[in-house]
Amino acid sequence: MPSDDRPQTFNLFVYGVLAVPAILQRVIGRKGEELTFQDAILPGAEYPGVVDEKGTAELLGQDVGQLSEDDRNTAGTLICGLTAKDIELLDVFEDDEYSRIPKTVLTLGSPKALGDVPAKTLAKRSTVTTGTAEADVYIWTASVSLLEPAIWSLDEFVRSKGAAWIDVNNDMYAQVEAARSLGTADADGLVGKEVAGFPTFGHNMKSYWGFAPNYVNTNHGSYGSPPLAVMEAREKLSRKIDSRADIFMRREFEIQLAEVRAKTAPIVNAEVDEFVFVPNATHGVNTVATNIDWVEGDIIVVYATTYGAVTQTMKHLCDRNPGIRLEVIITKFPCYHSEIVEATEAVLAKYNKPTGNVRGGDAPPTATGLSDKERVRMVVVDGIASVPGVIYPWEDVVSLCHKYGALSLVDAAHSIGQHHVDVKKSDPDFWVTNCHKWLMSHRASAAMYVPFRNQRLIRSSFPTGHFYESERYPTVGGAPHPWKFVEQFGWNGTNDWTQFLSVGDAIDFRKSIGGEDRIIAYNHSLAVAGGKRLSERWGTRVMENDKGELTAAMVNIELPNFPIPADGPGQFKVSHFIENCLLYDYDTFVAPMIHNGTWWARFSAQVWVELSDFDYVADCLDKIKARIERGEHLTAKCECIYCSRTVVA
Incomplete structure (x- = not known):
């Protein structure tokens, strides 16, 4: 009997360029000799997309009942034997506009080993229905307004697009190749710091932001920091709006807002009309x-x-x-x-x-x-x-x-x-x-x-x-x-x-530096490595459990023996002194807090941050602790209007 611990495999119905073996192999980064290809049809869905009948009607502006039977179905290929890693890479390749959804497909002919299928083109398709199969399908879930309002055939699409996708220099593979390189960490435990074809993360990334020369930004989590590309795009749009404000406000902004919603909603797998800006x-x-x-x-x-x-x-x-x-x-x-x-x-x-x-x-x-x-x-x-x-x-x-x-x-x-x-x-x-x-x-x-x-x-x-x-x-009269x-x-x-419209520019920028997976992986690994580094230096601990459930890209590190006054006003005075020293004396910031009877500092990891920045902030906190022990916080003056309370964003 087969072992119960065999690796799980997946079936995937594909249409378009992924039906070409050379393109699939490029995406998954291996030969895939054990995979099988079989002609198949997805009923009730149509190109481009794939979109369902409702989406097709909206896109084409006509009743799907007027379409031929062939046009109401999607011809493609059933691929069997894919690994979990293959699927992960294919998810990246298809991007956020698509969601992978289980469907039932009709199979045609018999399955063939990948090696028996033409590598760079489509084989002649079978027309004999042989059964059904369960398979995942990448379904278009972004706004149909982003698609061309036309029906195309599988053969036509592959003939027109396949050669370009096979091109080894095609930058459309950049995201998936970046994701493939995220499997290992460097000597410091950082994942995704260096990925071929993209800028190196760390201090090199500061050139993409407008930070003051000596500013060490380890508190991105409070207010965010838009990159220069996003700021410049916003400023350009602002000037364009003011050149003809009536046209933008009366005719354009809602269209552009809908386009950005359609671009953003798939990041969290929301449907466009469930997702609004506030x-x-x-x-x-x-x-x-x-x-x-x-x-x-x-x-x-x-x-x-x-x-x-x-x-x-x-x-x-x-x-x-x-x-x-x-x-x-x-x-x-x-x-x-x-x-x-x-x-x-x-x-x-x-x-x-x-x-x-x-x-x-x-x-x-x-x-x-x-x-x-x-x-x-x-x-x-x-x-x-x-x-x-x-x-x-x-x-x-x-x-x-x-x-x-x-x-x-x-x-x-x-x-x-x-x-x-x-x-x-x-x-x-x-x-x-x-x-x-x-x-x-x-x-x-x-x-x-x-x-x-x-x-x-x-x-x-x-x-x-x-x-x-x-x-x-109810409204009476008018439109x-x-x-x-x-x-x-x-x-x-x-x-x-x-x-709000800058969100679309931010998404484009993130893709240009390696995409969501790379950014999230680097920031998380940096937070973990930075927390470990300082807790070992200070002999303290990270606010984490042994399952690693609590840390994303912000890490909370226990501060070493900082005094905790018995009353609220005294605690505020210490906290405010720490903040002012970080802000004005050392040109940096982390959020200090007392939680569960202990002083902690919240560090935010981001693509421009390196482990040396954790060291710098730790040096600053050591100096501040010495100043508190000398009683400097008791006589420190502050004209801040918020001195009656502490606010952390």
Whole structure:
């Protein structure tokens, strides 16, 4: 009998250039002699794309019933025996506009070994149906407006495009070849620092940014840092807008905004019309929270480390609605994700009846309390917390919300660009993220994901715009505008739209330096290596567990024996002194914090940062500690208007 531990293999239905063996081999980086090719058909989908019948009708502007049977199906090739690594590389090759989705295909003829198939062209196709097979298919999930409105055949496409793709110098392979090189770390434990065809990460990358010459930027996570290319594109667009403001505001901006949404949504596997831009993540959280029709007995759950403005938003809601209240789950790091999940379920099970659901359905969830008096209506959970900068088990918390009928609101302010996210897989009710922090767009720009099932809950943008439609006072006269979710987040007053449109330029820039996988891999490995380096130097610890669950590209490192005053004002004085010394004396910054009775510093890793930057900041912190021990913080003067409180973004 075959061994149960045989490596898993995958079936993939491909159409277009991947049906040519030489191109497939170039992508997966091996000969693939064990692979088999078989002619196949995907019913009910059409080129280009592939798109479904609804998308085809939208693209062509005609009923698909008017198309021939051949035009309503996609001819391609079934490839069997692919490895998990092959699939990973093919995912990179197909890029974010496509999602890999399981489908049933019709097989034609018999399978052939890859070596028996013409290497650089298509073999003559069989016409005999021999059965069906389950296979993954790359389906176009971005806006169909990005496709040419024409139907093409497999043979025509390969004849016109195949030769160019076989060209060894074709730069369309750059992303996948970069991904293939990410498998090993260098001597410092850094992954992706050097990748052929792309700039070397580290100090070399500073030339792509406009930092002051001596500035050591290890706090990118607070406000983001747009590269020069993004800033220049934004400034160019701003000048163009002001040359004819009426044309842009009245005719162009919404088209351009839709194009950028279509470019950004696939990064988190969202559908375009579930994905809108908002000024920042806190704004998105407020948009969701103020649209919900709260009723007496509703409970909102947050965590002890929930971002300050978000917690205050929920307090404000409770102040305005005395019948609802807040419940805080205490979290102390480092801990295991399972501990947070258990604490969350304990609260949900205390108030709510289980629904039996593991995913969201076609309608918003309904929370049913164990008593008639109270029920948890919403859980607000971080994707990655701000301070301390740790990954939360947000996907597991979302699953618990489905189980107990509560709404899930994910504050993913630090997520997009810092770690991989799939909102279709995780299935939150609401998800908001900043694009200016880690995706490198211009500040302030953020995005909000609301699945179709919940869009009727979000009746208005914040502030309300021209395309709000009241059910109580419907519009009379004028142009008709039936309520649509996406349109709420278009025109709602004069705005600087360039900050949102810069997201597209940021995505292009990230691709030009190696793409999402390379950037995320480097930043994570640098955070891990930097944390290890300083914790060993100081004899302290990293805020991490032995499963490595907490660190993405921000790492929290325990500071060595920094004094902790007994009272709040004393702690603030020390914290503010540390900040001022870093900012004004040493031209750098990391976020200092007291958490769980210990001083920590949050470092942000990014493509221009090297391990030597961790060393520099550590040297600065050692000097600051000596100054505190001499009592300098007690007599330090500061005219900052925020000296009454500490704010960390």
